[in-house]
Amino acid sequence: MRVLVVEDDRKTALFVRKALQTEGFATDVLGDGDALLETVASSHFDVVVLDIMLPGRDGLSLVRQMRERGLETPVLLLTARGEVGERVEGLNAGADDYLGKPFALAELVARVRALGRRGGDTKAVVLRLSDLTLDTVSRLARRGGQAIDLAPREYRLLEFLLRSSGRICGRMEIVEAVWDYDFDPGTNLVDVYIMRLREKLDAGRKPKLLHTVRGIGYVMKEPA
Amino acid sequence: MTIRARLTLWYSAVLLVSLFVLGGGLYYEFVVERAHAGWTGHPGEPVSHEINEVLGLYALPAALITVFGGWWLTRKALAPISALTDATEKMSAKNLRERLPRTGNGDEVDRLSGVLNAMLGRLEASFAQEREFTLHASHELKTPLTVMRGQIETALGEEQLTASQRDLLAGHLEEIQRLAGIVDGLSLLAKADAGLLVLQREAVRFDELVRDITEDTRILALSAGISVELENCEEITVLGDRHRLRQMLLNLAQNAVKHNRAGGWIRYSLRRINREVRLEIANAGPGIPPEMIPRVFDRFFRADVAHGPNIEGSGLGLSIAKWIVTAHGGNIRLSSRANVETTVIVQLPVRTGRERYGSAATNPASRTA
Known part of the structure; x- marks a missing residue:
């Protein structure tokens, strides 16, 4: 997978590139937005990571120009976090995802990976993983035929993780999707919910399906 | 004359x-x-x-x-x-843009108004300067915070770190996140002061938000053995910004858990009184001395001096909650009885106009059905 990072702060660009390269993504860096359109038009990139505050340039207008020219490369916008309204604005301009600064590196990697394999999102009514099924109509979860009782929030969490199963989900990503927050709640809410969900799903059963990826987030998958 | x-x-x-x-x-x-x-x-x-x-x-x-x-x-x-x-x-930091009326006839009072207006102008300028400063400061702080966080996370990924180095870095990371939280809060408030924040105005089922936060509070309070109850929760729709209302509720929930005693309780009650939504969040906190109550919504104010700066959080949670409630045309206050309970009361206007849920929710017959 090939990623283009557009970031004017040299140090930020450096560690972002390093993190993406460690994940095995080929990563190019642009220090400003001037050459963005030509670069994306002339060579193939799977994902563009774009800082919204570029010197003399507004990241939003760049996304808009990309889309007007028919360049459909997924864009992840980086912006100062907690800037209410910027998220909506960014998504309206044609960006695909949004991450506020300061972000967790792992979160960035997780989202870049998600964007890179976009389109795989399942619309299935019954989600399955190993012997776990989740019926999204009746909201019923079963494992090995045994019904699992879920609180509303636990259900939403499980549905989100199952819909992105096999992919590591970052904490902020989960908070946005399951809690509908556009800000960092600054608590261990997600971790505690995951713990309880894991108890209900995995306790005394094999294989374990809900895994913690230390310092990064969580993933649901069957062990290889 | x-x-x-x-x-x-x-x-x-x-x-x-x-x-x-x-x-x-x-x-x-x-x-x-x-x-x-x-x-x-x-x-x-x-x-x-x-x-x-x-x-x-x-x-x-x-x-x-x-x-x-x-x-x-x-x-x-x-x-x-x-x-x-x-x-x-009527003049306060909120409406410094306004000016006092002048008669224009040049008498003593008119001259006094003129002098006061000039003073207001200077005050307005310095308030604006302070707001701008906070706004810029919080924006400028985010870049170094991003770099620090990214570099520490990168360093934590190195194999050859010793356990103590790892602990040190993890400690730094926690503090950076805390700092980021404070900067976020400050920038939100600075934007709000400058009138730069635009709230969405959509129909929001407030009772659903309250149900959600009750469930989350239960989870947050689990480790302290605090029980959480939802006493009333009538179906109520308000006009407002979903995300900000959620943020307000989370801030109040965190507060109710933080200023509680081990094995204590938290009670939520959401009712509709006439044209108003009334949400009460009571907890078994140690209480706040009456003379401090007017100050609890001040930025960085901490009532329990005994805890000092060790208590978690940014110190901005209640200020942000207050701003959100006020911006929705409501009001928020706190009442407290020492060592019995502390209650936060939020009042918001009910959504008017075509109310799809309103009449059914207030009809006792339909509730018991």
């Missing part, structure tokens, strides 16, 4: 009128009546009687004219001052 000149002139006029009344009376009693008595041959009234008559019939009205005329004049002269007082009283 100055007020002094105006008062002198008007008061002279009033005195003149009352003198005319008195003088006219005297003239009538002593000149006209006596001449009349001389013509008709009637004996004249005794002088003492006539003096009484003059005092009763003319001096009293003349005195009344002087007193009430004076009262009316003073009131008229002072009216601009009370108007000025009222207008000045």
Whole structure:
């Protein structure tokens, strides 16, 4: 997978590139937005990571120009976090995802990976993983035929993780999707919910399906 | 014309009128009546009687004219001052853009208004400067915070770190996240002060948000053995910004958990009273001394000095909650009984107009059904 990072702060660009390269993504860096359109038009990139505050340039207008020219490369916008309204604005301009600064590196990697394999999102009514099924109509979860009782929030969490199963989900990503927050709640809410969900799903059963990826987030998958 | 000149002139006029009344009376009693008595041959009234008559019939009205005329004049002269007082009283950091009314006639009050307006202008400028500063500061702080966080996370990924190095870095990471939280809060409030935040106005099922936060509070309070109850939760729709309302509820929930005792309780109650939503969040906290209650919504205010700076959080949670409630046209307050309970009360206007849920929710029959 090939990623283009557009970031004017040299140090930020450096560690972002390093993190993406460690994940095995080929990563190019642009220090400003001037050459963005030509670069994306002339060579193939799977994902563009774009800082919204570029010197003399507004990241939003760049996304808009990309889309007007028919360049459909997924864009992840980086912006100062907690800037209410910027998220909506960014998504309206044609960006695909949004991450506020300061972000967790792992979160960035997780989202870049998600964007890179976009389109795989399942619309299935019954989600399955190993012997776990989740019926999204009746909201019923079963494992090995045994019904699992879920609180509303636990259900939403499980549905989100199952819909992105096999992919590591970052904490902020989960908070946005399951809690509908556009800000960092600054608590261990997600971790505690995951713990309880894991108890209900995995306790005394094999294989374990809900895994913690230390310092990064969580993933649901069957062990290889 | 100055007020002094105006008062002198008007008061002279009033005195003149009352003198005319008195003088006219005297003239009538002593000149006209006596001449009349001389013509008709009637004996004249005794002088003492006539003096009484003059005092009763003319001096009293003349005195009344002087007193009430004076009262009316003073009131008229002072009216601009009370108007000025009222207008000045309404001034606060929130509406420094407004100016005091001026009469434009160049008198003392008008000059005073002018001087006060100039002062307001200077105040407005310095407030704006402070807001700008906070806004820029929080924006500028985010870049180094991003770099620090990214670099520490990268370093934590290195294999050859010792356990103590790892602990140190993890500690730094935690503090950076805390700092980022404070910067976020400050930038939100600075934007709000500058009027740069635009709230969405959509129909929001407030009861669903309250149900969600109750569930989350239960989870947050689990480790402290605090029980969480939802006493009432009527179906209520408000007009507002979903994300900000969630943020407000989370801030209040975190507060209720933080300032509680081990094994304590938290009670939520959401009701509709007339045209208002009333949310009460009570907890078994140690309480807040009455003299500190007005300050709990201040930025960085901490009521329990004993905990000092060790208690978690940014110190901005309640200020942000207050801003969100106020921006939705509601109000928030806190009441407390020492060592019994502390309650936060949020009042929001119910969504008006086409209310799809309203009537059904308040109908007791449909609730029990």
